[in-house]
Amino acid sequence: MPPPAYYGVPATRMTVEGSTFDVRIKDNQAQAIRVNMQYAPRPDRMYPKAALAIEKVSGCRIAKGSLNGDQVIINARLACGGKAPRVPVPVVDQLECEVTDIYENDGLRQVKADVECDAYGKTR
Known part of the structure; x- marks a missing residue:
């Protein structure tokens, strides 16, 4: 679990030479939390x-x-050369959907539906 400064910031999991980290990027700051046992x-x-791991995820030095x-939580300031660090894109693990409207045309044997979905996921 990240410290308060990184609450709500999605993590990208990265393994480097047998060590696995959850990397979070916020503004020009980064944090890598080692999540595997060693x-x-x-x-x-x-x-x-x-x-x-931080450089691979952020695209910055x-x-x-x-x-x-320490050996579990490592923080860094990013030097991106004037550009913004990459922000990980969420990968959707699950959708929760509700059908809001249905249209049936028996003559053409068509059924159309309007659906609203909420995505629940995490970054990888």
Whole structure:
């Protein structure tokens, strides 16, 4: 679960050399949370992996000297060269739909329906 600053920000799951991170991008900030179990991971081993995951997801470089955190939560400031970082697109896992209107034409053997749907999903 992300800290309050990243509530509601969708995560993109990225695996780098056996370490799996949920990466969140908000403005020019990024956070990678390691979500897999690893025996005694050291921060100095996690930083390069988290940095690569953040750069792949955001499409930006990490600002020099901005990587910080521990072996589970790693934060970074993004250096995007004046452009905005990529924002992950939600992948729909489930739709909840309701038929709002039905039109039947027996002569043409047609049935048409108006449907309203809400998507529930997450980013990957």
